[in-house]
Amino acid sequence: MATVVAFHAHPDDEVLLTGGTLARLAAEGHRTVVVVACCCGLGADPETRLAELWVSATRLGVARVVHLGYADSGHGPVLYPDPPGQVRFARADPDEAAGKLTALLREEGADLLLSYDPQGQYGHRDHVMVHRVGARAASLAGPVRVLEGTAPRETIRRLFAPVRGASSGCWSGCPYRCSG
Numbered sequence: 001m002a003t004v005v006a007f008h009a010h011p012d013d014e015v016l017l018t019g020g021t022l023a024r025l026a027a028e029g030h031r032t033v034v035v036v037a038c039c040c041g042l043g044a045d046p047e048t049r050l051a052e053l054w055v056s057a058t059r060l061g062v063a064r065v066v067h068l069g070y071a072d073s074g075h076g077p078v079l080y081p082d083p084p085g086q087v088r089f090a091r092a093d094p095d096e097a098a099g100k101l102t103a104l105l106r107e108e109g110a111d112l113l114l115s116y117d118p119q120g121q122y123g124h125r126d127h128v129m130v131h132r133v134g135a136r137a138a139s140l141a142g143p144v145r146v147l148e149g150t151a152p153r154e155t156i157r158r159l160f161a162p163v164r165g166a167s168s169g170c171w172s173g174c175p176y177r178c179s180g
Contacts, residue, residue, distance in 0.1 A: 002111040003031040007101065007134045009089065009116075009126035010038050010072060011053035017121070017149055018114050019060055026061025033064045033108055035101065037089045037133070038072040038126055064108075068100050073126050090125040094132050101137035105144055113138050117150040 004025050006018045014034045026032045034057050039046040050067060057065045071083050073090035082088050115134030120127025138144040
């Protein structure tokens, strides 16, 4: 059996982007681990978001959940100042973050790392950083195979166009920039 580490930017990405894969791997007897870089979105309660992550992970059969300790960087043109006692992931030292992930990959004896493509799937700065940090950590950890998730941007825009047409536009947190 293999050990699979799914590295994500935020709580809820694990289920939105790799939930089916993680559930199937766990059901087949593989050890699955979820690592998130950030604890929550801007204005969200970190304790609530991490508790939700644990519930999600439990339902997916995930054996371990790790938060690297960074703050969400938000999406859009403004990169807000760091909150007290934390660094926004987009401002994190990539080598330091990769060191944290490398240590975890070695500790777990990871065979496979699930990460994001160089565009961070849809361009969110934290997802782009997940790609950078994940690729670096896998190269440092030794023989860890990396699979990068991707999303076709135009398809996503077309899928969300009806939502935009039915309302005054995308919701404030929409990462897909449907109106643009």
